[in-house]
Amino acid sequence: MEAEPAASGAAESPDPRVEARADMHLMRSLLVGIFILMAIYALSFARAFFMPVILAFLLALTLTPIVRFLRKHGMPDVISATLLVMLSVSILAVAGYLLSGPVIDLINNTSVIGQQLTERLAQLRRPFERIMEISRQIEGLTQTSQGPGVQRVAMAQSGLLPQAASNLLSAGTSLIIVFVLSLFLLASGTMFYEKIVESFPSLSEKKRALRVVYDVEREISHYLLTVAVINTCLGVVIGLGLWALGMPNPQVWGAAAALLNFLPYIGALITITLVTIIALISFDSISYALLAPAFVLLCDTVEGQFVTPTVVGRRLEINAVAILIAIAFWSWLWGFVGALMAVPLLVVIKVFCDHFGGLSHVGNFLAAQHAAVEEELIEEMDSAAAQTGARRLRRPD
Structure with a gap:
């Protein structure tokens, strides 16, 4: 009868090996969490370095299928990479030049656009006029309760021109880094694959590593290039459709649709909202003005539900x-x-x-x-x- 308590006590004693494994697992989880937090801090602190570098890698992956296609037809990687990067720079420069005027006009006329939109939607504001009146009364009471001794301090913003020049210089430097690094990545050819193969000792590991790297590079480059082409075609279709409807500056909204379509759901919503605002102040009939955002919504729906899943694939x-x-x-x-x-x-x-x-x-x-x-x-x-x-x-x- 006395042996049973001893046996039960021995059974309840923890296994040291189990505790050691649990401690190791906990320590590993803590180290992973610390590494993730440090990586996020590094990405935020050194954004001026990481952002152009990652953009360069994405651009190089996007253009890699074209370089590979030209390589099969006898063109050296250095020549094809140089031509593609120069073409990308030219397209960006031409697009920036053509869109800069209308975009600057829109930015300068934001107050006028807001006033016109307010007048356009005046009939829809009537249910909210009572609420706005109550809000103004509450604000007046709040200002009265602060007393005459309380003064509001308005800080004038100074140095806007040097700040804008600094931001422009930083953006130009980042773009130069993006295109130059992309050129070197594309012109390097199979150098990185050779380095990866040399890093493994056995032949089976070399083959496996090379297969994984080729598969990853091929899938990512195919996806990025395909999505870039689809978004460009979407922008062209939306620009032509808005031009046919008589929208002002249709090239701006086509370019915005192509760029913002890299943001699924949110980009389409932003594009539809902007087109709706401009259409409401540009056309006399509200019903006709709604045709423009309806057309954009139709194009985004067809692209998101049919074109991209069919071309890119479900995987x-x-x-x-x-x-x-x-x-x-x-x-x-x-x-x-x-x-x-x-x-x-x-x-x-x-x-x-x-x-x-x-x-x-x-x-x-x-x-x-x-x-x-x-x-x-x-x-x-x-x-x-x-x-x-x-x-x-x-x-x-």
Whole structure:
């Protein structure tokens, strides 16, 4: 009888090896968390360095299929890379020159546009006039309660011209870094693949590493180039359609639609909102003015639901929650440029995760839930529930 308590006490004593593994797992998780926080801080602190470098890698990946195609037809990588980078610089310069005038006019006329929009929507403001009157009365009472001794201090903004010049110089330097680094990356050819092969000792590891690198590079470059072409075509179609409807500065809205389409959901909403505002103040009839945003909405719907899934494929689709989180994170970190790079970077991360077994669960989390997979999961859940119910019915009371 006395042996039983001793046996139970021995059974309850913890295994040192289990505790050591748990401590190691906890330590590893803490180190990963610290590394992620340090990486985020580094990306924020050194944004002037990381932003152009990542943009250069994305541009090089976008143009890699063209360089590879020209290489197969006998053109050296240095010549094709130089021509492509020069063509990219020329397109950017011409587009900036053609769009600078209308964009500057829109920025200078923002107050006039706001006044015209207010007058245009005056009939819709009547239900809110009482609320605005109450708000003004409350503001007047608040100012009265502050007393005559309280003064509002307005700080005049000085040094706007030097600040604008500094920002312009910084943007120009970043663009030079992007194009020069992209040129060297494209002209390097197979140098990086040779370095990767030399890093592994055995032949099987060399083949596996080379296969993974080729697959990742091919999928990412194909995706980026395809999406860039689709967005360009979308901008051209929207610009021509708005020109046919009589919208002012249709080239600006076509370029905005092409650029903002790199922001899924949010970019289309911004484009539709801007086109709606300009259409309401440009046309006399409200019903006719709504044709412009309706056309933009139709184009974005066709592109997002039919064209891109058909051309790019379903395998690289990302779920909407991950996309919105990525856009919010990168816009907080690097502003508008970071928001534009959010989805391409998310696709890069997903492709890498899909090719490495230890990170496959991350790639699975980022993937979109397709209708067929969802129906299959529902059928499996219904089958499991039916089997559970049958077992309960067969169970004796």
